[in-house]
Amino acid sequence: DGGITQSPKYLFRKEGQNVTLSCEQNLNHDAMYWYRQDPGQGLRLIYYSQIVNDFQKGDIAEGYSVSREKKESFPLTVTSAQKNPTAFYLCASSIQDREQPQHFGDGTRLSIL
């Protein structure tokens, strides 16, 4: 059963702490994306990767970092430099065709303790 798995579903971060959100897909998609959703706002792109070992900043990359060492995995680290990290984070993947929709995971809700 192919899909995208995000973990954990809920995550709490202490001030000054880095946390890593996991995203794994078994859809054999080349492209992967991280979005942030805040109340009343659309999805804002944090980082994306179109191929292994390569990634680009999205619109709100400051305070975040990513890696793409494997096709299946695209973890997102929320660093202590991200001053307002409380949000719902969504990971997505797609084939390398801009006229194909992205498939989304069920998200991780990050909160500050």
Add this chain to the structure above:
Amino acid sequence: DQQVKQNSPSLSVQEGRISILNCDYTNSMFDYFLWYKKYPAEGPTFLISISSIKDKNEDGRFTVFLNKSAKHLSLHIVPSQPGDSAVYFCAASGYNFNKFYFGSGTKLNVKP
């Protein structure tokens, strides 16, 4: 600078009637548009798309209309069902864009 806008945060419709969700965009280079549906605490799921070479695309109860001159698209759901209650996002992309731009979403409530 929001390039894709959904100006209605919420919409309430009676079961069986038509739901019309609207989306406006500003970038004339956009030529591919999608609608996603999202339930609480879940990721968005793809609903329907339209390319700029068309002005209408239908899939069952869902129809998307595109008015390129007005830079406007709409999603029609007929007939609306309570299970359609969710947040709907429109998204746009274009040639040489390697990402999608999302609107802020419209929360649809279909009343039984």
